[in-house]
Amino acid sequence: MADRIRTTCPYCGVGCGVIAEKSADGWVVRGDPEHPANYGRLCSKGTALGDTLGLETRLLYPVVDGRRTDWDSAITEAAGRIRAVTDLHGPDSFAFYLSGQLLTEDYYAANKLAKGYLGTANVDTNSRLCMASTVAGHRRAFGADTVPGCYDDLEQADLVVLVGSNLAWCHPVLFQRLKKAREQRATQVVVIDPRRTDSCDIADLHLALAPGSDVALFNGLLAHCEAAGVLDFAFIDAHTNGFTETLAAARADSVSATGLDRTLLTRFFDLFATTQKVVTVFSQGVNQSSAGTDKVNAIINVHLATGRIGHAGMGPFSVTGQPNAMGGREVGGLANQLAAHMGFDPTSIDRVRRFWDAPKMAKKEGLKAVDLFRAMDAGKIKAVWIMATNPAVSLPETDLVRRALAKCPVVIVSDCVIDSDTLRFAHIKLPAHGWGEKSGTVTNSERTISRQLPFLPPAGEAKPDWWALARVAQALGHGDAFGWRGPEAIFREYAALTGFENGGSRDLDLSISQINDYDRFSPFQWGAKRFFGDGRFFTADSRAVLVPVNHRPPKESPTVTYPLRLNTGRYRDHWHTLTRTALAPRLSGHRDQALADIHPADAEKLGIIDGALVTVKSRLGRMVVRARLTAEQAPGHVFVPMHWNDCHAAQGLVGRLLPGHTDPQSGQPESKHAAVSVTPYATAWAGLLIAADAPAPQAPWWSRHRLDGAQATELAGSDNTQLDGLIEQLNSHFDGQVLEVRDRAKGIIRHAWVKDGKLQAALFIAPDRPDMARGWIAGLIGKALSDGSDRAAILAGKAPGRHVDQGPIICACFSVGLHTITHLIASGQAADVAQIGAALKAGTGCGSCIPELKALLGQREVAVA
Structure with a gap:
């Protein structure tokens, strides 16, 4: 095998080229500056590919019947x-x-x-x-599953509309290309998403439309473009079918279904109508719907009717989720x-x-x-x-x-x-x-x-x-x-x-x-750089089809029992069901477990506090996750990630909540919408286990992730009697000497297992979530303990001397934590993102953490004021 090779990243559909090089410490992966998808850029996941190549989780031989x-x-x-x-x-x-x-x-x-x-x-x-609705929409409109444009269009457009696409987290390299174009060409950006995501960091306008109302929005846009006189009737007459019926359907729909303020709608409609070079980027927020195909065709209809397809800097553009x-x-x-x-x-x-x-x-x-x-x-x-x-x-x-x-x-x-x-x-x-x-x-x-x-x-x-x-x-x-x-x-x-x-x-x-x-x-x-610039499509008569569509709401509406709307999606640094990204500690640092994002007003009504465990329940099932209170989430909505599973958490599986409603054309399920309730999870005790390796714990709730040198498992239960079974299980698994501290009055239990003078594991139990020096303790796993003070410090969970845990990872590219960044800001050494980057490198990699860096700087400004 060669020590340096060009290959392709295995994550999202951006398809970045990478160069893998062998070093003294293993394989290092960097972006390929010659690949046309990324020109050397990589996201945090791509940067950490070298951390995921170990064999410890691999299936190494065939197995039949066990x-x-x-x-x-x-x-x-x-x-x-x-x-x-x-x-x-x-x-x-x-x-x-x-x-x-x-x-x-x-x-x-x-x-x-x-x-x-x-x-x-x-x-x-x-x-x-993830993208079957796009396939069905393409085939209805174009006669074939043809993607009309290319990435260069993002850099040549004067307006880019992101619909149901958190490009900043899910396709970070494309987001960086768009961000650079905005800086160089003043490209305008509109984000259409019920949530306020990190993609809004570069947006001129954010339309927080009602879930599932995309068809009503784009039908309203089509009717507006007709009224504004910007439809391309020469193109329509020469190269399309179905325009009259489609326009009639658009006029019959009402934009009131979007729930958007008329002023915001008018701003968006006018901006689109007066800008010739428009690219509409759409992803899972459009596709994962019981009306996903109609949403795709509503977007395509506007581009066909305005002739904005097949030319540089314009067209509908689906970005796919998988490599x-x-x-x-x-x-x-x-x-x-x-x-x-x-x-x-x-x-x-x-x-x-x-x-x-x-x-x-x-x-x-x-x-x-x-x-x-x-x-x-x-x-x-x-x-x-x-x-x-x-x-x-x-x-x-x-x-x-x-x-x-x-x-x-x-x-x-x-x-x-x-x-x-x-x-x-x-x-x-x-x-x-x-x-x-x-x-x-x-x-x-x-x-x-x-x-x-x-x-x-x-x-x-x-x-x-x-x-x-x-x-x-x-x-x-x-x-x-x-x-x-x-x-x-x-x-x-x-x-x-x-x-x-x-x-x-x-x-x-x-x-x-x-x-x-x-x-x-x-x-x-393959094919042309752009398709359809000549007005020829892959239908029987070579004409595109405008498809009449009307707004259909999601299959389930909130009820008294299930009053909130559930949305699901990806986290910035994780991938699908964690089989690869969970191997890299720095990729778990940003979001080390599943969180339920909920608006503070909803949380107050429900008696939920930030960081507490909650039960999210639908008519089909339930999951248990931590609450994250955030105004990014609209009132009445809750967002949970798709990644966690029974190998990485107990009761963390979002699929248990989702009904199998599907789009009648594409068969794609409605993963972005379900009716749920959120209630506090009664917790009598909480714990943290740090070990090189540990069994799935006998606890009602747990969630595990990797740290450098160890594995951390958070635990919780509703009954103190559950603790005896948990400790018995761990005593059987770790066969070394047991160090123990118990304060029954305060509900505190601390165990450490030491074998041959080396730390095997440490367990901390308290009535609330234990706050321990995780990184320091993880660094001691498998190491010899020098003296009694080390053992006392481990049981205390506090690092001796000046050691400070850097906290949750903000910049995964360079493993820079929250506490490190806030200390730099508080000391007055950094007043903007560039100064943070110069001091810590944070934000200088894929750039996905920049919105969070700006938020931390903003918090400092508020505190000073």
Whole structure:
């Protein structure tokens, strides 16, 4: 393996290029200055990739029915069980559930096996949860799932509208590109989001619209543009259908559904109408809705009617959540598509069948994600192969999903981790390559294809996902069609399919791309830099379709029992279900556990104090998290993160709250809206356990995260009798000498376990959340204790001398904590963000922490005043 290699980041759909270099301390990852997505920039997650490459959480060998086995036996078992189920119950009794973490070659192999050789289109993906509504909207409007623009448009626009997109946290590198454009070109920015997010830091206008009212807003904008005389009737007449009906629908809608002040609406409408170069960026706040497809089309309608599409600095632009959501879309990774952007029309079915020489070509669409697991629960899906994803956490109706997996006779899971909520249901576990070992391609949000190249040897017996698929296909008797020697052969087959009987009739044609060296080709954007500038679309008559849409509210409204509206989303430094980011201590420093953001006025009514545990409950289930009181959250709303799961917390799973309401066009679930209640969680005691490694504690509530050198687990319970069981469990796990302090009158218990003179673990129990020197104690784990004063200090939980914990991490790029920053500000050494950066480097990396730095400076100004 080389000591320096160019590859692609495995996180969001921005698709940043990175350079991995081997150093004396391990692998260091930095941005690739030559990659067109990021030009050297990285976010906090990308910067910390080198911290996530350890093998301690990896699945290193195949496991069948709980027993370690070899690959040949695992392949034989997987193929035999798939054959037994499909022979008895038919091909639609089997399903794949895939992931935007897979490479394009992996996705292609799974689709070819299922849709061409097993005869089922039950091939869906976690991408259904993040951008399926965009796919459906694109296909209705353009005739194909075509992204019209590119990242450069953000830098060439005069107005950028962010709709349901917290770009600052979820796509930080794009946010930095936009921020720089704003500084250099005075680009105006409008944020449309029920929450006030960090993206508002650069906004000229924030529209905190009512959840789910995007269609009403953009219909109002379309009607305003018509009244203002800025519609492009030449473009409409020459290149579109459906305008008259769409305008009538827009006029019939009322902007009152948005709940916005008319003055704010007029400012936005006038700004949009008078600015020719407009890009509308949208993401999960639009897609994750029971009306998501209509929202997408409402946005596209305005751009088509004003002719603002296909040219520099203008157009609708969906930014995707996963590194290869786009690659999956290209090869048919959704149950309602075939490979190469083809659908289930008779012509496409026959074309793909002939190209693959497929013996059992699927002839109808398969089950989408939510329906797939409902069918499994009903006993219709009897075998499932899940790859690189964690549906037992990420899907709504989580308890139903888990019940379905528990019932399913055959559950095969390919993953790179040894434990996840989903792996606990697997009969067959197949170890897959992780990032740094993978070899293949990914496509980002602007259609740029890049290579992921390996720079690490495979962990244990891990194999590529495409290889496992090909071996199972061969065991099923389809050897000739799956005899690829490597990912390049798969890519070239897929590229040939994109060009097969194309002749310019389909948007995706990679057969014309000049990839002479598969391992070292430069990132390239397929198709044109921008589509539709010539007014030609991929419909039968080459005209775009304006789709009449009307506002439909979310499926659930608040009730007396459940009076608050729940919103869900990502945290700045975390990713999906924590299997990667939780390995890097600095990425947990900003938000080390799940928090429920709630407005102070709501909290006061409900008797909730900042930092206290609360129960968030819906009609389906409940979760327990800490309250974070913030005016960023609108009254009547509560926000919780999507990341936590049973491997990292007790009662931290948001999927248990979410009903499986889906968009009728896209099948995408409404993850941004549910009716909930929030109540104080009765706590009799709280605790903190710090250890190198610890079992899942016997406590009603706990949440764990990594510190440098150790793991921290916060605990709480409603009954003091629970403490005896917890301490008995820990005494059994840590077999060293026990140091103990108890003050029963004050409810204080402190334990330390020491073995061979070295600290194993420390436990602190108090009536309220213990305030301990976490970083200092974590630094002592596994270290020899010099004398009795060390032991006394550990039991006190207070560091001797001048040691001060730096507190929660504000800047994850350079691991700079809250206390360090506030001390600098209070000392008068920093009066602005630039001075903080000069002294501590905070804010000089990806820049995502700058809004918080500004807030800390503002608090200092208020205090001084």
